[in-house]
Amino acid sequence: MATNRTFTMIKPDAVGAGHTGAIIKMIEEAGFRIVAMKLTQLTPERAGQFYAVHKERPFYGELCAYMSSGPIVPMILEKDNAVADFRELIGNTDPKKAAEGTIRRLFAKDISANAIHGSDSDENAAIEGRFFFAETDMF
Numbered sequence: 102m103a104t105n106r107t108f109t110m111i112k113p114d115a116v117g118a119g120h121t122g123a124i125i126k127m128i129e130e131a132g133f134r135i136v137a138m139k140l141t142q143l144t145p146e147r148a149g150q151f152y153a154v155h156k157e158r159p160f161y162g163e164l165c166a167y168m169s170s171g172p173i174v175p176m177i178l179e180k181d182n183a184v185a186d187f188r189e190l191i192g193n194t195d196p197k198k199a200a201e202g203t204i205r206r207l208f209a210k211d212i213s214a215n216a217i218h219g220s221d222s223d224e225n226a227a228i229e230g231r232f233f234f235a236e237t238d239m240f
């Protein structure tokens with residue numbers, strides 16, 4: 102399994118607010134190469150599958166409704182140390198706790214509508230990448 106790739110998606114709040122271009126610019130300027138990208142929308146059922154690991158958590162229903170509420174931009178990204186470096190670029194889950202200059206600090210509305218996703222491990226990056234780009238051999 103490649104260890105130099107991660108998966109991300111720009112979430113409905115950021116796409117809807119017109120931040121897609123600014124966020125992609127930050128990602129590229131941070132040294133990530135875009136390997137795959139598209140604009141799509143999840144159904145509530147597919148959002149539920151993507152976040153199945155969180156299904157016992159109190160915010161799960163709200164999260165699935167929110168993540169299916171508008172278009173998203175999923176991407177596979179390549180860079181040395183991609184997973185950890187990308188988590189640093191996006192910042193804390195809660196934008197109020199995210200460091201200055203991070204994508205979530207700059208663009209997220211709140212802890213739920215937090216602008217962008219980033220995989221938390223090489224294993225999950227591969228699973229999540231295949232969830233959106235099953236037609237390709239990205240991992």
Ligand code: UDP
Pocket residue numbers: 155160164193194212213214215218219221
């Ligand atoms: N989330 C939420 N409320 C919370 C925690 C998380 O709505 O209290 C949402 C938020 O959109 C977050 C996603 O659930 O990005 C997944 O949560 P996780 O803890 O995996 O955070 P992440 O890895 O995205 O930073």
Ligand code: MG
Pocket residue numbers: 221
């Ligand atoms: Mg997570």
